[in-house]
Amino acid sequence: MRVAVLGFGTVGRGVVDIIDRCVESLEVTKIVDLPQNCSGLRMTPSFDEVIQDDSIEAVVECMGGIEPAHSFIVQALEAGKHVVTSNKAVVAQYFEEFVAAAKASGAGLAIEASVGGGIPWIASIAKLRRIDEVSSFYGILNGTTNYIIDQMNKHGADFDEVLAQAQELGYAERDPSADIDGIDVYNKALITASVAFDVACTRDIPVSGIRNLTKADLEYFEARGQSIKLLAKGVCKDGRYAVAVEPTVLDLRSVEANIPDNFNIATIEGATVGPLKFYGQGAGSLPTGNAMVQDLLDLSEGQRPHYDFSRGPEWDPTLLTSDYILRTGSATPAAAAAHYEVLHQLTPVEARARLDEALKTDPKAFLAALDQEAH
Amino acid sequence: MRVAVLGFGTVGRGVVDIIDRCVESLEVTKIVDLPQNCSGLRMTPSFDEVIQDDSIEAVVECMGGIEPAHSFIVQALEAGKHVVTSNKAVVAQYFEEFVAAAKASGAGLAIEASVGGGIPWIASIAKLRRIDEVSSFYGILNGTTNYIIDQMNKHGADFDEVLAQAQELGYAERDPSADIDGIDVYNKALITASVAFDVACTRDIPVSGIRNLTKADLEYFEARGQSIKLLAKGVCKDGRYAVAVEPTVLDLRSVEANIPDNFNIATIEGATVGPLKFYGQGAGSLPTGNAMVQDLLDLSEGQRPHYDFSRGPEWDPTLLTSDYILRTGSATPAAAAAHYEVLHQLTPVEARARLDEALKTDPKAFLAALDQEAH
Numbered sequence: 037m038r039v040a041v042l043g044f045g046t047v048g049r050g051v052v053d054i055i056d057r058c059v060e061s062l063e064v065t066k067i068v069d070l071p072q073n074c075s076g077l078r079m080t081p082s083f084d085e086v087i088q089d090d091s092i093e094a095v096v097e098c099m100g101g102i103e104p105a106h107s108f109i110v111q112a113l114e115a116g117k118h119v120v121t122s123n124k125a126v127v128a129q130y131f132e133e134f135v136a137a138a139k140a141s142g143a144g145l146a147i148e149a150s151v152g153g154g155i156p157w158i159a160s161i162a163k164l165r166r167i168d169e170v171s172s173f174y175g176i177l178n179g180t181t182n183y184i185i186d187q188m189n190k191h192g193a194d195f196d197e198v199l200a201q202a203q204e205l206g207y208a209e210r211d212p213s214a215d216i217d218g219i220d221v222y223n224k225a226l227i228t229a230s231v232a233f234d235v236a237c238t239r240d241i242p243v244s245g246i247r248n249l250t251k252a253d254l255e256y257f258e259a260r261g262q263s264i265k266l267l268a269k270g271v272c273k274d275g276r277y278a279v280a281v282e283p284t285v286l287d288l289r290s291v292e293a294n295i296p297d298n299f300n301i302a303t304i305e306g307a308t309v310g311p312l313k314f315y316g317q318g319a320g321s322l323p324t325g326n327a328m329v330q331d332l333l334d335l336s337e338g339q340r341p342h343y344d345f346s347r348g349p350e351w352d353p354t355l356l357t358s359d360y361i362l363r364t365g366s367a368t369p370a371a372a373a374a375h376y377e378v379l380h381q382l383t384p385v386e387a388r389a390r391l392d393e394a395l396k397t398d399p400k401a402f403l404a405a406l407d408q409e410a411h
Numbered sequence: 412m413r414v415a416v417l418g419f420g421t422v423g424r425g426v427v428d429i430i431d432r433c434v435e436s437l438e439v440t441k442i443v444d445l446p447q448n449c450s451g452l453r454m455t456p457s458f459d460e461v462i463q464d465d466s467i468e469a470v471v472e473c474m475g476g477i478e479p480a481h482s483f484i485v486q487a488l489e490a491g492k493h494v495v496t497s498n499k500a501v502v503a504q505y506f507e508e509f510v511a512a513a514k515a516s517g518a519g520l521a522i523e524a525s526v527g528g529g530i531p532w533i534a535s536i537a538k539l540r541r542i543d544e545v546s547s548f549y550g551i552l553n554g555t556t557n558y559i560i561d562q563m564n565k566h567g568a569d570f571d572e573v574l575a576q577a578q579e580l581g582y583a584e585r586d587p588s589a590d591i592d593g594i595d596v597y598n599k600a601l602i603t604a605s606v607a608f609d610v611a612c613t614r615d616i617p618v619s620g621i622r623n624l625t626k627a628d629l630e631y632f633e634a635r636g637q638s639i640k641l642l643a644k645g646v647c648k649d650g651r652y653a654v655a656v657e658p659t660v661l662d663l664r665s666v667e668a669n670i671p672d673n674f675n676i677a678t679i680e681g682a683t684v685g686p687l688k689f690y691g692q693g694a695g696s697l698p699t700g701n702a703m704v705q706d707l708l709d710l711s712e713g714q715r716p717h718y719d720f721s722r723g724p725e726w727d728p729t730l731l732t733s734d735y736i737l738r739t740g741s742a743t744p745a746a747a748a749a750h751y752e753v754l755h756q757l758t759p760v761e762a763r764a765r766l767d768e769a770l771k772t773d774p775k776a777f778l779a780a781l782d783q784e785a786h
Binding site: 054289311313 | 425434529
C-alpha cells in the first residue's frame, strides 16, 4: 500500500523510518512538509499532489495542531483515502465530522496513536467492544506529568525545578500548559470516552491539572501511604456517562502509584473480561510511529475501525461522585501553613467549581480526588 | 460461524454463555462432554459427530489434560476445522505438531486463552511481531501463586495457611503442585517464547516454584524494600534465546511487586515500541471464555495466526545470567536460624542445580533470582 506522510517532525520521521526499515508491504511515496524543509526526493510542500495521486491509498497525519490538519484529513477521507493520525487535538475537536466523512467515502479512519502513543489502547477498546460493554476506564495518559511527579517523589524536588529539567530533556514543551493543566489528557479522555461508550463525548469535561502540586503535598500524602497521579477517568452505566481529568490520591501500593518515568498506563473494565491494563511509552518518535504503522497494516489488511455515535448515552457527572481533598495556604514545609480539607461527595464538576472559588483568594490552591480504595 | 465446544466445565460454560448472550455472528451447535454430563439438546458424548458435521467450522477445546485433547485437536485441524484452545499443557507439548497440521489443512490454530486468560497477550505479541523484533518478555503468569504471595504480604500469614484458604476459594487445586512448583508457568513460558521468538522452544526450561517460600522470607526482603514474585522470563539476542521460570526478588516500588490478588501482568519488549505491559484476569470462566470468543471472531473475520518455527534461534541460558539469593536453614522467626547467601552470576540452569544440591540436605531451602534493578 502506498502512503503519504504529512509532517516530517518527530512522529513523521518515526513512521518513515519504521516503514523503510521493517515493512515491505507499505511504501512511503510522498512526504508533505513546509517548503523550507523539503529536501529529499519524496518531499513536497503540496498536499494537492497527494490528493491528486490515485496511487496513494492512505495518508498519515503527524502535523499536529488544528489547521490545516483538520481540512487535510477531511479532504483525504472525502477522496477515499484512509487516514491515520496521531493528532489528539484535532480528533477530539472533529471526531464526529471525521467519522461521517469516512463513512460517506468508505475510507478508514484510524486514531490509535492519538491516545497513549505506542500502547495498543484504542484497538484494544474496539476489540473488547465486539463482545463486552465498557463500564469504566481510567489511567495515566500523559507522560510529562507522570515524569514530573515521579522525579518529585524520587528526589524530593519541587515542581518548578523538575519542570525545568523536563523541558531541557525535551519531555516538556517550552509552554508546558497543555501538559500540566491537563489539556492533553482532556483530549485523550474525550477520544477514549467516544470510542469506549459509543458517544460523541461532550467537550464540557471537568479538567484540573498539577500546576500547583508541591513537594510538601507529596510528602503529606506519602506519610499517609498515598501518592498522587493525574488521571483521566470515565464511567458508563444505564445509558448515562461521565468523564473527568483530575489529580487523584492513590494508595502507594496500587499499580498506578508505581508507574515510573514518562510511562503511561490505562485500564478498561469490561463486563465479561474484567479489568485490563495497558502500559507503555505514551509518546516518542518510534513508539508513536509504531502505533501508526500498525494502523496502516490493519487498514491494508481490510480492517476498518467502526465508530457510531448515533445512540450515545447521556452526560451525567454524578456518576463520578467522590470525596476530594483541597489544599489551601502555602504548602512549603518552612511556612507549614498548608491546610488540607476533605470535601465530601462532590461530582467532578462541583469539585472543579470549588477549586475555582478557592483559586480566587489563593492562586496556589490544589485539589485532588480521593480514590475510593485510597481512603 | 458454527462452533462446537469440547468440555463443558468452567471455561466451556463461559464460552457458551458469552456466545449465547452477546455474539450474533457465532452459534454453538454442539457441546461434547462425558455421557453422564450430557443433558441439553446440543450436548453429545461423541466427538465423531463434530468431525463429521461439515457445518461446524471451528472447535473450541476446553477439556484440559493431554489426551484426548491432543488427538481431538489434531483430528479437527486435519478435517480443516479451526481450533481455539485454552489448554496450555497440550499446546506446550504439541505446539509444533498442531502448527504443522493447521498449515497442511489451511485451518486456523488460535491459542490466546492458553496464556494469561482474558489478557490479550498472544495476539499482542503476534501484532507487535509484524513490525518489531521481540528482545525479551517477563511476567506474572500464574494467578494462584500471586494470590498466595499477596495474601502472605497483606496479612503476614504463612504459606500453608494461605494455600489452604486459596483451595477453599477455588483459586488453587486440591493438588497444588502445578501452580506452586511452577509447572503451569513453565507451560505458559514455553508457549510465549515459541510465539515471541519464532522457535519450537526447548522443553528444558529451568523451573523453580514458591513451595518453600515463608512469611519470614517475605519479611526479610520487605525490610530491604523488596518483594518476591514468581516470574516467567525470556530473552532473545543475536540468534540465541533463553527462558526460565523462577521466583524473583523485585523492588517494592516496581509495577510487578504491586500486582494484587490473582491478577497477571506480562511485559513484552519490542525494538521500536519499547516495553508494553498487559494486565488482567489470568483465569476464570468469563475472562478465559472472552479470550476464546475473541479468537473465534478473529478466525471468522479471516485472520489466521501465523507460526513458523523453521529458523528458530539457539538455546543459550547464559543470556539470563544474574545474581541469586539462596536461603537455607529454618526460616521461621522463632528459630531465626535462616541463612541468606548471595550467589553471583549464575545462569538459571546453574542456579537450579545449586538449589537441587541444597535441597538434598535442607528440603525447605528456597532460591530466588535478584532482579537487576532490585539490587
